[in-house]
Amino acid sequence: MRFRAVDTFRGMAAIMVILFHLQHLTVLSGIAFIAKSDIFVDFFFVLSGFVITYSNYDKITNLASIKxxxxxxxRRLYPLHLFTxxxxxxxxxxxxxxDHYVVKLANPVFAEDKSFVSFLANLTLTQSLHLFDRVTWNGPSWSISVExxxxxxxxxxxxxFRKNLLIICGLCFSLVAWFIVRHHGSIIYNYDYGFVRCLYSFLIGMLTYRLGRRLSPSGNYWPASIAEILLLGLTIYTVSVFTHSESWLMPFLFALVILVFSREKGAIAKFLASDRLEFLGRLSYSYYLNHLIVLNVLDLVLFKVMKLPASRLGESLYILTCLGCVHLLSVFTYRHVELILQKPSSNRSVKSVAEATAF
Structure with a gap:
């Protein structure tokens, strides 16, 4: 089974995270949906819980199986993280x-977020375990660390707990509930409490998959299509208006999106499951880790070196160039970096393909 429609959603979510990091531009400022699109990181976490449970739940039976x-x-996460x-x-x-030979830069080179110690932490994927007071080096990689x-x-x-989900979720959700109450409903953390945020959404994704197994696979085309349209509208509206104190609810909404669209019964899901669009999901990990580097490089080259005017036209050109360059770099890294440590893919099973595109 392939979750092609939700794969496409993952690619679209990664693109929204890119636009979130461009919201300071005049042409994108004031768009609430973009301004809050960093919440789609929780979509990644929920989807990872869903897909990893599908791929590995039956395989993990004892301590030896964890290794x-x-x-x-x-091997799936680290090559691209190291490359970026x-x-x-x-x-x-x-x-x-x-800075030394062309033009003096406003932001200092090798600032506090790019120290030698934090570089070592990034090498060990520990950069977001509350060791520093900010995101370091490649900012988006904080989520790879905690994941x-x-x-x-x-x-x-x-x-x-011998796969007793009642005990696992009862214990974990009790601790997370205490955390959420203490932090006034907010789960939007990264370098500090990102692990709690990830674990919370991951467990919701696990339960979503287990629930999906119990539901009847049957479904009619038109009712499913209407449900998908309503759910898309609800997602766009909710992302646009939620507050930090309500952010703990967002993983449940994303779980519903994944549950509905993974069944691929309606018109929108079938459209999203097409090969051309599903490729966005395959590139989503590269989109996510590559984009901030591309944005920073092009900002320096276009605005500081080439003196592109910061007009609406100049900003629009910058955005289009960024999206195009992120895509091209991501095609390269997907094909030549991401899977470099994976076994040859010619005989991969369906489950291994699904797992390979989860992050």
Missing amino acids: PFAIKRF LLLVLAFEIFRYAI FYTYLVWAFCLVL
Whole structure:
């Protein structure tokens, strides 16, 4: 089984995160949906819980089974993380040259978020375990850090509690509920409490998959199509208006989206499941980790070096160039970096393909 429609959703969510990091531009300012699109990181977490449960729940039976699972997830996440980390390092060296020989830059080179210690933390995927007071180096990688350790905690819980989901979720959700109440309903954290945020959404994704297995696969085309349209409208509206104190509810909305669209019964889901659009989902991990580097490089080159006017036309050109360059770089990294440590794909099973595109 392939979750092609929700794969496309993941690609679209990654594009919205890109636009979120461009919201400071005049042409995008004031659009509430874009201004709050960083919440789609929780969509990634919920979807990871859904897909990883599908791919690995039956495989994790004892402590020995955790090791191959952890190695497989590490091989999937780490190559692109390391590649983008080195790209950021190269860009800082480039900025140093620009700052000293071309034009003085407003932002300091090798600032506090790009220290040697934080570089070492990024190498060990520990940069977002509350070791620093900000995101470091390639900012979006904070979620990769916490997601990897969420995988490990999830796997150990399955073994420790013998897959008793009532105990696992009762314990974890009790701790998370205490955290949410203490932080006034907000789960929007990254470098500090990102692990709690990830674990919370991941478990919701796990329960969503388990619930989906119990539901009847039958469904009629037109009722499903109407439900998909209403759910899309609800998602757009809710993302546009939610507040930090309501952010704990958003993973439940994303879980509903995943549950409905993973069944691929309606017109919109069938459209999203097309090969051309589903490829967006395959590129989503690269979109997510590559985009901030591309945005920063093009901002420096176009606005600082080439003196592109910061008009609406100039900003529009910058946005289109960014999206195009992110896509091109992501096609390259997907084909030549992301899967470099994976086994040859010619005989991959359906489950391994689904898992390979989860992050």
